[in-house]
Amino acid sequence: MPSPRSLHARPSRRLALALLSPLAVVAALVARSPTVHAAPATATASVPATIPLTVKNDSRRTEPVYLYNLGTELSTGRQGWADAAGVFHPWPAGGSVPVPAPDAAIPGPAAGQSLTIRMPKFSGRVYFSYGQKLVFKVATGGLVQPAVQNPSDPNRNILFNWSEYTLNDSGLWINSTQVDMFSVPYAVGVKRPDGSVAGTGRLRAGGYRGFFDALRGQPGGWAGLIQTRGDGTVLRALAPGHGIEAGALPRDVMAGYIDRVWAKYAGETLTVTPFADRPSLTYYGRVSGDTMNFTDGSGTVVTSFRKPDSDSVFGCYKLLDAPNDQVRGPISRTLCAGYNRSTLLANPHQPDTSAAGFYQDSVTNHYSRKIHAQMADGKAYGFAFDDVGAHESLVHDGNPQQAYLTLDPLD
Structure with a gap:
């Protein structure tokens, strides 16, 4: 079924507004989020105004933990935060120069303990930070x-992460995400x-250290994605698009694969069937010069893409923009998945949804590849459209009784 665009708004990846600035504005909480699939318009269950979230x-770890529940109130469209009781508080008006936001922190559970808060009908994020x-x-x-x-972001040296969710009258969608960082x-x-x-999002035993060890061992500059602080603590690995932005990953890291795809489909046809439930709806792509044109069954050009660069591939935006429509967006998300998983050369019929064929080329999204390899169920949001073929780390229920978020060890 069509996507509601994501928890928040969906990734055109990333309303470009944000991620070249020192901080990202959440008018795009939104912008870099994975897709959360829409529920049927007619909900069969009555979802209460809030549900419990047990953290x-x-x-x-012995440091104090701080929780934040931030997002958009679905009934009004206002941005704000929810306190531990699930009560919504709108953000005050900001100015052209950013001003400190109200302290929305909820003291989290100590090591070995649990805390239950309430989740309102939000499209948002639950952040958690250590120390x-x-x-x-x-x-x-x-x-x-x-x-x-x-590097000047005030949160640069803080150990933190977040989960993303939408709770509405049709149920709860909640995921773990690595679209921005691991x-x-x-x-x-x-x-x-x-x-x-x-449940989903759990790493294999030793998977946390295993991921960083694998990334350090990947030739081609991929180890540059890893950020540490002065005391030696490993904080995170940036997603490759952010790595390019920060100068931590070569800008042309995907160029070899993109060039080969372009050459292949100058002489062959790339067939895209973007909706699994509509197998007769097919588009046909051919490269002409610097453009890949897609036609429908009548031969009419329905959309065109210029040759993407690596950042467009990793972000599924810019030259691979995916608007929330029924033609260009679905074709773009299919191309994005094919580039990141490096399946476009091996299979001219897309999407290729069999994980056995993913990441087999030497030029691929090694960040996403190594994340999936460490997940207990193989599922992750290694890039914005990792839900193509249902390989995303997402759980949903139309009548949720309770949500859970478990902070796992850094093993």
């Missing part, structure tokens, strides 16, 4: 969020009406 601290509170500011465009690819591990879950719990 369990299995991290084995220090995060710095948020308010600008004219909305909330200013961490953008740690910028950092302190956590798992998410939802309790169903029958008492069972569906």
